[in-house]
Amino acid sequence: MYDILIVDDSRAMRNFLRRSLAMTDLDIGTVHEANNGQEALTLLGEHPVSLIFSDINMPVMDGAAFITELSRRELTRKIPVVVVSSDSSLERLHQVLGLGARSYLPKPFSPEMLEREVSRLLDPECDEALEGVAG
Amino acid sequence: MNQQEIHDFEVAHAKLPAQTIREAMADALRNVLETMFFAEVTPVEEGEFAYADGALACMVECRGAHRGSFGVVVDRAAHELLCAGFYGEDESDVTSRQMEDLICELTNMLAGAALGLFSPEHLCVLSSPEVCSAEGAGSAVAGEELSRCTVALDGGHLTLWCSLRGDA
Numbered sequence: 003m004y005d006i007l008i009v010d011d012s013r014a015m016r017n018f019l020r021r022s023l024a025m026t027d028l029d030i031g032t033v034h035e036a037n038n039g040q041e042a043l044t045l046l047g048e049h050p051v052s053l054i055f056s057d058i059n060m061p062v063m064d065g066a067a068f069i070t071e072l073s074r075r076e077l078t079r080k081i082p083v084v085v086v087s088s089d090s091s092l093e094r095l096h097q098v099l100g101l102g103a104r105s106y107l108p109k110p111f112s113p114e115m116l117e118r119e120v121s122r123l124l125d126p127e128c129d130e131a132l133e134g135v136a137g
Numbered sequence: 138m139n140q141q142e143i144h145d146f147e148v149a150h151a152k153l154p155a156q157t158i159r160e161a162m163a164d165a166l167r168n169v170l171e172t173m174f175f176a177e178v179t180p181v182e183e184g185e186f187a188y189a190d191g192a193l194a195c196m197v198e199c200r201g202a203h204r205g206s207f208g209v210v211v212d213r214a215a216h217e218l219l220c221a222g223f224y225g226e227d228e229s230d231v232t233s234r235q236m237e238d239l240i241c242e243l244t245n246m247l248a249g250a251a252l253g254l255f256s257p258e259h260l261c262v263l264s265s266p267e268v269c270s271a272e273g274a275g276s277a278v279a280g281e282e283l284s285r286c287t288v289a290l291d292g293g294h295l296t297l298w299c300s301l302r303g304d305a
Binding site: 011012014015018021057083087090092093094097108109110124 | 223224241245249250257262265
C-alpha cells in the first residue's frame with residue numbers, strides 16, 4: 003500500500019489529485035496534504051510516504067526549495083517527487099529535474115495520465131503492463 | 138521522466154507551431170476545460186453574448202519573459218457545472234468556497250497553459266490568482282495589448298483575457 007503526500011497551496015488542486023488517485027487501480031493508502039514545502043517537511047517527519055506530488059509556486063517554501071531540502075535529508079532523498087505545475091516551459095522542466103524531481107506533470111493532465119506516471123514510479127511492472135496494453 | 142521522455146518532451150516543444158497569444162489562449166481553453174473539467178467547449182465571437190449579474194472573475198499577474206496579466210470571467214451557472222465536473226460532485230453540493238478556490242485554480246491553469254503554448258522556451262512566473270469584480274474585467278489598459286477569447290459552455294460563457302505589456 004502506497005502512502006502519498008500532496009503539496010500544493012491550492013485546495014482545488016489537492017482535491018483533484020486526491021480524487022484522481024482514488025480512481026486508479028493502484029494500492030493507495032493514506033493521502034496526506036500540505037499547503038507548502040515547510041508544512042510538508044514537518045509532516046514527513048511523522049508520516050513517511052512512497053511518493054510526493056509538489057507544486058512549484060507556493061508561499062512560505064516553494065517547490066524548488068522543498069525538493070532541494072528533500073534531497074539533502076537522508077530519510078527523504080529517495081522519495082520520488084512528481085512536480086505538478088501549470089508552467090510547461092522547457093526551462094522549468096530542466097530546473098525541476100535538475101533539482102532532483104523524478105517527474106514533471108504539466109497541467110492540464112487527465113486522471114489516466116496521472117495513473118500512468120504514478121505506476122511508472124511506484125510499480126514498474128504495472129507500467130510495463132500498461133504500455134503493453136497501449137500497444 | 139526518463140531520458141527518452143525528456144527528449145520526447147523537448148521534440149514536442151520544438152514542433153509546436155508559432156502561435157499568436159490569441160491562438161494559444163483558444164487552445165489552452167479547449168485543452169484545460171476538456172481534460173480536467175470534462176466540459177464541452179464551443180468558441181464564441183466577441184459581442185454575441187453578455188455576462189449576467191453574478192458572473193465571477195479572477196486575475197493573475199505574469200512576470201518574466203512576458204509581463205502583464207491574465208484573467209477569467211465566467212457565468213455563475215457555467216462555473217457551478219465546471220466545479221461539479223472538477224470535484225466530482227453534484228452541482229447543488231458545490232460550496233461557495235469551492236467555487237472561489239476553483240476559479241483561482243482555473244485562472245492559473247489557463248494562464249500557464251496559454252503561456253506554455255505561446256512561449257514554450259521561456260520561463261514566466263505567475264502570481265497568486267485573486268478573485269476580482271467581473272465588471273470591467275479584461276478592459277484595455279494603455280500600453281498593453283489586450284486579447285480576449287470566449288467559449289460557450291453548459292450554463293453560460295467563459296472568457297479568458299490577457300493583457301501583455303508592449304515592451305515585454
